[in-house]
Amino acid sequence: MEPVHIIGAGLAGSEAAWQIARAGVPVLLHEMRPQVATFAHKTGDCAEMVCSNSFRSDDDQMNAVGQLHWEMRAAGGLIMAMADRHRLPAGGALAVDRDAFSASVTAALQADPLIQIVPGEVRDLPENGNWIVATGPLTSDALAGSIRGLTGTEALAFFDAIAPIVHAETIDMSVAWEQSRYDKGETLAEQRAYINCPMTKPEYEAFIDALLAADKTEFREGETAGYFDGCLPIEVMAERGRETLRHGPMKPVGLTNSHNPAEKAYAVVQLRRDNALGTLYNIVGFQTKMKYGAQTEVFRMIPGLQNASFARLGGIHRNSFLNSPTLLDDRMRLRTRPNLRFAGQVTGVEGYVESAAMGLLAGRMAAAQAKGADLPPPHHTTAMGALVSHITGGAEAKTFQPMNVNFGLFPPLDEARGGRRGRKDRYPAYTQRAKDDFRAWLATQ
Structure with missing residues (x-):
């Protein structure tokens, strides 16, 4: 079986590699660090957290990001497993010991016989093969130039207000x-x-x-x-x-x-x-x-x-991100080059958890493709499905900007589900519907 290639071993790339290997498909995970450094990263470890050590709220009843945590755990996500293992006291939030967290993610990937971490920078987008681009907001200048040449994006990297x-x-x-x-x-x-x-x-x-x-x-x-x-x-x-x-x-x-x-x-x-x-x-x-x-x-x-x-x-x-509503299909593939999937912050999601979740989806979709199958995204009533729906068509392309998961991305509840009720009733109804529909999506695989 031909391997899936992933560019970038951040949270999205690491999660994608883990999901692909769980499906029995070999992975080549390309990471330029530490040979090519960025101003933000300090190590060459996978899934290094550079801005904070928080995954935000872990409440899967009243909070959209908590629901996203639930979905990633339900899908056997590596990022959530290691976050739980290295959790720190933080009230209702999920905060982690970031050094121990990234070291554990790295060790898990290195120990998997189906995953090979390939050091060095990928400077050009390949024309053939099954690839996931998960380079995040600090995409290297060379690869950013290749993406601009392929997508026509004039300013992929900039200071974004x-x-x-x-x-x-x-x-x-x-x-x-x-x-x-x-x-x-x-x-x-x-x-x-x-x-x-x-x-x-x-x-x-x-x-x-x-x-x-x-x-x-x-x-x-x-x-x-x-x-x-x-x-x-x-x-x-x-x-x-x-x-x-x-x-x-x-x-x-x-x-x-x-x-x-x-x-x-x-x-x-x-x-x-x-x-x-x-x-x-x-x-x-x-x-x-x-x-x-x-x-x-x-x-x-x-x-x-x-x-x-x-x-x-x-x-x-x-920031470096694509205008995904115009460039990506609902399988997170580049419309003009469907051998390339994008995942993580480069797709226009904001936040550690959202980036890892897009890696999880891209990984599962790429693994299905490697096996000759097609995997649709989860329903847009789920947290992951709502994010994918937003970045691949639900958002206004002219004003597209990175977005965290939130209940505003979920379709409204019908009256039977409590659509006319207050938040205390409505938010649990959102998350219960999401759980039901996410379980159904997992059952199809």
Whole structure:
């Protein structure tokens, strides 16, 4: 049997290798470290965690990432097994001893007779064979160039300023209203495509003061930031003048408050639907490098968002990822080169667990292909299925940005499942449905 090749032994690549070997298929796992270093990694171990030691919440009843943990455990995932083995006290979160964790992942892969770890950099994408590209946000310059040449992506690696995303159900629609600027759009849905949050002049001035005073994330040593004018952090815009935002992403023109048509807003914050389900909304033009605590405090000053729950907070960091909705099919294959699968953060998921989960799926799909079979993704009611559905077609391609798993990616519950209930009932219903459907998917293999 021909082996499956994997480029990158991070969390996604390591998990993919483990899943492929469990299916009885040989694996060649290519890793450039330590021969070729990155500014973030310190060792040559597999699955090295470079940013934190937390896998976030382990609650598989009330939390989407906890449900993702459950699914990975149910699928016999190596990453979750080693995380559980090296777990540290962290309340309801799953935190690990990161050095022991990566050393154990490395040892498990090295001990498997079907897995061969191949040292050295892969600089070009191969034309033939069964390959998984799991190179993460720090893809080498040479391989990034090869990916750009194949996909036409102009800027695969850059400092990425991203805007926060709000759960639609937490927006106060007694304050906000639906309207596209100047009522643009041929259909009623298009004319109501945005949610608008109005500000008075005192509210705007207080918001600008808080924005300028908020704690900001600083770049690590050796990093320099180059911003695109189209996605400047809002703090950078505000520093250019107090009225800059009011004439930019917060301009009030072309909008009439349906709650009070006679009163003209001094500034307006717009939110745009971020997924096909309409459960998530992106705060338009609000890319930010504020620290997370400051973001929640400052953004909840916006009328209508005073009780907002965030599916993702904004941030800025060096990132490498594909525009997966336009480039990948639902088997995570490059549409123009189906011998290549992509997995991990390079596909546009955010977070350790999400990256490893995409490795798990890519590995199982690649193993099925090696055996002459085809494995579809799990249903989009599951955590893994929701992520795959989002990155391969559910997200808006023009505004696609990396995303953590969250219940906003799950299809709404029907009434029998508790769709009209509050979160305390609805979230367990999401996770129970996901467990049922994930078990059914595993049973097909």
